[in-house]
Amino acid sequence: MSNYLGLDLGTSSLKALLIGDDQRVIASASVPLTVERPHFGWSEQDPQSWIAACETALGELSDTHGAELAAVAGIGLSGHMHGATLLGADDAVLRPCILWNDTRSHEEAAELDDEEARAITGNIVFPGFTAPKIVWVARNEPDVFAGLRRVLLPKDYLRLWLTGEAVSEMSDAAGTAWLDTGARDWSARMLEKTGLTRGHMPRLVEGTAVSGGLRPELAAxxxxxxxxxxxxxGGDNAASACGVGVAEPGTGFLSLGTSGVLFTASAGYEPAPETALHTFCHAIPGLWHQMGVTLSAAGSVEWLSKLLKEEPAALTGALGETVQAPGRLTFLPYLSGERTPHNDSEIRGVFAGLEADTDREAMTRAVLEGVAFSMRDCLEAGGEAARPQRLIAVGAGSRSAYWLQLLANVLDTEIALPEAGDFGAAFGAARLGLCAATGDDPKAVMTEPPIARRFRPDNAHGRAFDDAYLFYRRLYPALRAAMAD
Structure with missing residues (x-):
């Protein structure tokens, strides 16, 4: 019997998850990480802290489940995307990694984002992507750029330590703005536009392929x-898709974390950069995915929780489970700007329709409805052809039955809630490790988790929600115009 290990490098922690041949979780370990913010809009992490966290996690599993760890036949990696890990001679780290939520390179991103870039990459060049960060370094830290020999994404730096191999894979590489996403290969033209060559890039493999083997000293x-x-x-969202069984066209998941993600798998490459949808390679060979992002999903509920000094579960729990018709209060959840479909980092949130009798229940319902409408924006940006038959719900927000039923109604799509368990990015990474070690068909390995409850669309208030959504859509251009004045 063999076991499999998933390592998920998150922004706030590194998680190691050990599963068996039957995919049941054997053990896990989590080690916290910190983010440094030396200037406004900057977000950085020391790559050595990732290695230290992995050493701690593996040491803990070795101490508590040594026999099970010794039986590991395959390791999979997942990690936060877009980070720029700059290496010099002998793969020495040149500076702290510039993370996905760092916005310093917004001017460089705007310069790179032209028709040619969108045609090659299938995406808008966002400030969070890796390529514009390198241009920023070249302009502001020329000594660092002069010593640059290799650029790795965060999880791939962890791989370098584990195996000694500089390798990346398609789903993570698609978020750099250097990948020809349709061809699943580095683009010489996009590298040229940032002063780099293919020699600066790691070798590419598919997410289920073997990228290397564990170094003898670490094994011992x-x-x-x-x-x-x-x-x-895989990148964190692609690995999460593997964890919840989004492994075939027409399947998708809805993540209600701090940000919100609507992820749908597709068999073909059909970019739509004008919609601000991400079109990336999946971690599974032969698949791509589209991903709409709203920057403040459960984060909007957390904000309201702090404002009203009441726990999020208490706010949403007070609504019960029967979804009411939309109220007169409308909320735009743009607390940190918005990604899909507006690509507007400067826009900010607003309540419209506050009245003298507006209470916390009305505000809570408006926040949940506003996020649901933002997810409908993401769904509609993908077009009818990309609409999934159902969505698997994950993330902290999925604990609210009211919110899931509301989303089912607003999206006119079934929402399935998995049974309690760990089906996230670390689990998906372990599944990728299983496929690499055994050669098993990913579709047979990456099945849906057991479903605890299904929320099917209830059209009792369908027309009212359609009207409320149209009003919600009219607010953005009005607010944008007001801010421009």
């Missing part, structure tokens, strides 16, 4: 098998 240290297969892995 943690009681593992020398040369244990390390899979290509």
């Amino acid at each position: 240290r943690f009681g593992m098998q020398e040369g244990t297969v390390v899979a290509g892995g």
Whole structure:
């Protein structure tokens, strides 16, 4: 019997998840990470902290589940995307990694974002992407740029430590603005536009492919098998898709974390950059995915919670489970700007329709409705052809039955809530490790988790929600015009 290990490098923690042949969770370990913000709009992390966290997590599993760790046949990697890890001679780190939520390179992103870039990458060049960060470094830290020999994404730096191999995979590479996303290969033209060559890039493999083997010294240290297969892995959202069984066209998931993500898998490459949808390669060979993003989903509920000094669960729980017709209060959830469909980092949120009798229940309902409408924006940006038959709900916001039923109604799509368990990016990474080690068909491995409850669209207030959504849509251009004045 073999086991499999998923390593998920998140922004706030590194998680190691150990599963068996039957995909049941055996053990997990999580180690916190910190983010440095030396200037306004900057967000950085020391790559050595990722190695230290991985050492701690593997050491904990070795201490508590040594025999099970020794039986690991495959390791999968997942990680936060877009980070610029700059390496010099002998792969020495040149500066702290510039993270996905760092906005310093917004001018450089705007310069790179032209018709040619969109045609090659299938995406708008966002400030959070990797390529504009390198242009910023070239302009502002020329000594660092002069010493640059290699650029790695965060999880791929972890891979370099594990295997000694500089390798990336398609789903993460698609978020750099250097990948020809349709061809699933580095674009010489996009690299040229940022002063780099293919020589600066790691080798590319698919997420289910073998990228290298565990180094002998690490195997001996943690009681593992020398040369244990390390899979290509996936960016965090693609790995999460693998975890919840979004492995075929027409399937998707809805993540209600701090930000909101609507992820749908597709068999073909059909970019729509004008909609501000991300069109990336999936971690599964032969698949792509579209991803709409709203920057403040459960984050909007957290904001309201702090404002009203009441826990999020208490606010949403007070609504019960029967969805009411939309109220007169409308909320735009643009607390940190918005990604899909507006690509507007400067826009900010607003309540419209406040009245003398507006209470916390009305405000809570408006916040939930506003986020639901923002997710409808994401769904409609993908077009009818990309509409999934159902969406798997994940993230902290999925604990609210009221919100899930509301989303089912607003999106006119079934929402499925998995049974309690760990089906996130670390689990998806472990599944990718299993595929790399065994050669098993990803579609057979990456099945949906057991479903605890299904929320089917209830059209009792369908017309009212359609009208409320149209009003919501009219607010953005009015607010944008007011801000421009």
